[in-house]
Amino acid sequence: MAYAFNAFAGDGPGAGELLSARFPHFDAAVVPFAAGQEVVGDGDPTENFFLVVRGLVRAVKFTRDGRRQVFAFYMPGDICGLEPDATHKLSIEAVDQVAMAILPRRACRLRMDVDPRLNVALFEGATRALTLSIDHMLMIGRSSAEERLAWFLMMIRSRSAPLGANVVELAMQRQDIADYLGLTIETVCRTFTQFKERGLITLPRKRLVEILRPDALRRLAAADRDALSAPSVAPNVEPASGLDVAAA
Amino acid sequence: MAYAFNAFAGDGPGAGELLSARFPHFDAAVVPFAAGQEVVGDGDPTENFFLVVRGLVRAVKFTRDGRRQVFAFYMPGDICGLEPDATHKLSIEAVDQVAMAILPRRACRLRMDVDPRLNVALFEGATRALTLSIDHMLMIGRSSAEERLAWFLMMIRSRSAPLGANVVELAMQRQDIADYLGLTIETVCRTFTQFKERGLITLPRKRLVEILRPDALRRLAAADRDALSAPSVAPNVEPASGLDVAAA
DNA sequence: CGGAATGTTGAGACTAGTCAACCATAGTGG
DNA sequence: CCACTATGGTTGACTAGTCTCAACATTCCG
Numbered sequence: 193m194a195y196a197f198n199a200f201a202g203d204g205p206g207a208g209e210l211l212s213a214r215f216p217h218f219d220a221a222v223v224p225f226a227a228g229q230e231v232v233g234d235g236d237p238t239e240n241f242f243l244v245v246r247g248l249v250r251a252v253k254f255t256r257d258g259r260r261q262v263f264a265f266y267m268p269g270d271i272c273g274l275e276p277d278a279t280h281k282l283s284i285e286a287v288d289q290v291a292m293a294i295l296p297r298r299a300c301r302l303r304m305d306v307d308p309r310l311n312v313a314l315f316e317g318a319t320r321a322l323t324l325s326i327d328h329m330l331m332i333g334r335s336s337a338e339e340r341l342a343w344f345l346m347m348i349r350s351r352s353a354p355l356g357a358n359v360v361e362l363a364m365q366r367q368d369i370a371d372y373l374g375l376t377i378e379t380v381c382r383t384f385t386q387f388k389e390r391g392l393i394t395l396p397r398k399r400l401v402e403i404l405r406p407d408a409l410r411r412l413a414a415a416d417r418d419a420l421s422a423p424s425v426a427p428n429v430e431p432a433s434g435l436d437v438a439a440a
Numbered sequence: 441m442a443y444a445f446n447a448f449a450g451d452g453p454g455a456g457e458l459l460s461a462r463f464p465h466f467d468a469a470v471v472p473f474a475a476g477q478e479v480v481g482d483g484d485p486t487e488n489f490f491l492v493v494r495g496l497v498r499a500v501k502f503t504r505d506g507r508r509q510v511f512a513f514y515m516p517g518d519i520c521g522l523e524p525d526a527t528h529k530l531s532i533e534a535v536d537q538v539a540m541a542i543l544p545r546r547a548c549r550l551r552m553d554v555d556p557r558l559n560v561a562l563f564e565g566a567t568r569a570l571t572l573s574i575d576h577m578l579m580i581g582r583s584s585a586e587e588r589l590a591w592f593l594m595m596i597r598s599r600s601a602p603l604g605a606n607v608v609e610l611a612m613q614r615q616d617i618a619d620y621l622g623l624t625i626e627t628v629c630r631t632f633t634q635f636k637e638r639g640l641i642t643l644p645r646k647r648l649v650e651i652l653r654p655d656a657l658r659r660l661a662a663a664d665r666d667a668l669s670a671p672s673v674a675p676n677v678e679p680a681s682g683l684d685v686a687a688a
Numbered sequence: 689c690g691g692a693a694t695g696t697t698g699a700g701a702c703t704a705g706t707c708a709a710c711c712a713t714a715g716t717g718g
Numbered sequence: 719c720c721a722c723t724a725t726g727g728t729t730g731a732c733t734a735g736t737c738t739c740a741a742c743a744t745t746c747c748g
Contacts, residue, residue: 253574255663259582263574276568304563318566320524325573326501326511333580333622334507337704366727374581379704381728398712398727415503585736614695624737629696646695646745 221294225286232273236280240294241273247290248363251282252371262372263325265364267351273297274318288363332374335415340373341383342412345393345401358403365399469542473534480521484528488542489521495538496611499530500619510620511573513612515599521545522566536611580622583663588621589631590660593641593649606651613647 222245225231231242231249242249249266263282266272272284273295331343349360362369370377387393392409394402403409470493473479479490482501490497497514511530514520520532521543579591597608610617618625635641640657642650651657 253578255578255582257663259663261578261581263577274567274570276564276571281571282574318563318570319522322522322566322570322573323524323529325570325577326530329511329573329577329580330501330503330509332577333509334503365725376705377727378706378729382704385728415505415507613693625695626697626738627736630736633696 222291223294225290225292227286227288227290229286229290231284231286231290231292232280233283234281238273238275238278238280238297240296241271241300242284243293243295244268244270244272245291245293248287249290249292250285250287250364250368250372252285253282260371261374262368263328265368265372271295274321287368337373337375337379337383338386339412339415340375341369341380341387342392342409344369344373345403346406346410346413349403349406358406360401360403362399362401470539471542473538473540475534475536475538477534477538479532479534479538479540480528481531482529486521486523486526486528486545488544489519489548490532491541491543492516492518492520493539493541496535497538497540498533498535498612498616498620500533501530508619509622510616511576513616513620519543522569535616585621585623585627585631586634587660587663588623589617589628589635590657592617592621593651594654594658594661597651597654606654608649608651610647610649 225247234253244266246268249270249272251263251266251272253261253263255261264272265287273280275281331340335343345360348362349357353360364372366377366380370380373380375383384393384395387409388395392403392405394404396402473495479497492514494516497518497520499511499514499520501509501511512520513535523529579588583591593608596610597605601608612620614625614628617623618628621628623631632641632643635657636643640651640653642652644650
């Protein structure tokens with residue numbers, strides 16, 4: 193599987209920035225992918241890392257009987273494709289029109305051996321990714337449908353919107369949200385409707401959410417995540433945790 | 441949170457071996473912990489890595505309203521405590537009588553900067569940990585109770601028993617299993633009973649499981665995991681995936 | 689033996705899933 | 719311009735699996 197590190201825009205120079213500074217390759221090959229197109233598939237050899245330049249990317253895994261789990265969404269600045277094994281175990285797919293910079297793993301590994309800073313950055317990126325996947329797991333394992341959707345909305349908001357903006361664009365479709373949250377598409381719909389009826393949000397368009405009561409949603413979302421109350425990070429700031437990271 | 445790398449016994453020298461070879465500190469301080477004792481808690485500063493020397497360790501996270509998720513079990517040879525942030529976000533607790541070697545992070549980091557091999561080993565450990573957490577997440581998000589328990593049993597069997605052994609000791613109690621699988625304790629019990637009635641297992645003691653039909657359990661467990669069918673690793677071998685890894 | 693902790697079983701409630709119908713939107717071609 | 723279709727999204731009725739609450743059994747330990 194390819195796991196993506198998160199660039200963590202507000203977090204000083206993240207892995208993405210570090211890499212792009214260190215790797216001319218990033219600029220060398222930027223490849224476009226159409227919506228729904230597979231970047232790498234389950235079983236493909238792990239030859240490259242990928243830096244998302246434009247669009248939205250998802251990392252998914254299928255079961256034999258067709259169930260699907262979305263492990264992460266990647267936005268511009270995120271890196272995916274980090275994976276220990278010789279073959280990918282997650283599929284990386286373009287959600288909409290996407291551009292990805294191709295970063296040959298061989299070159300990366302060579303650099304990693306020589307450059308301790310890059311090494312540390314990648315290592316920290318990987319452990320951070322693990323941290324985020326744990327938030328995701330806690331949410332999936334121990335939350336109700338409404339808690340999951342609230343968590344999702346706050347996560348997307350903190351990632352994609354300028355801080356404080358309360359209108360979020362959902363590039364992914366309902367099925368992706370459902371598979372990310374471990375729910376069915378119907379439950380996601382119903383929960384959206386319920387949020388509307390409770391005055392928490394409005395839906396100007398299907399893929400556009402206006403958050404009317406961010407505090408209420410945050411409270412819902414926080415029920416099973418400590419991030420909001422964790423003292424180490426600035427309190428009362430939306431956790432960047434949603435930035436899931438997945439191996440590609 | 442502290443994430444533990446897995447030593448991967450059958451996988452050549454794992455991170456644990458590498459570290460113990462490289463770090464005299466490993467032998468320097470081996471600390472015992474009583475059953476139930478907390479090694480590090482949520483919010484504690486991240487000062488050390490830990491190598492499990494004896495016993496069973498769990499990494500858990502609590503929600504404000506008391507729900508609990510177990511993210512990983514660590515067995516002798518596993519390392520926990522890997523975490524990017526300054527404070528732990530998971531608690532590390534001894535399940536039974538445990539001995540842990542204390543590995544100062546400062547010393548590790550210094551070494552990591554100088555020794556590329558250690559660095560690569562740790563990095564691969566982290567990405568592998570992420571891979572494993574994804575298996576865990578897929579299981580929690582998309583499986584029935586019986587699939588989860590079957591998955592759990594096959595995981596424990598592959599980790600703790602000599603290959604092929606069909607009697608597995610469960611050092612953890614039912615509540616730990618439930619919180620690991622995202623179920624309630626009652627559902628875990630009922631599923632055990634159901635497995636007994638179907639002739640899949642016997643329970644000579646509460647904490648001792650004899651697996652009568654490993655293939656049937658494996659089929660159940662495999663419904664939402666590719667590991668069994670993945671071609672990159674030896675096929676038809678129990679996946680070592682269960683070896684969850686958590687940051688401590 | 690007594691008590692506490694752990695584990696099991698049962699009955700009923702409730703959440704989310706399933707199956708199915710319907711609606712909205714966008715694109716296509718007559 | 720208007721069917722017609724395809725896709726994506728919503729809603730409803732019903733079901734099923736898991737949770738909740740409660741009682742009871744077992745094991746452990748002083």
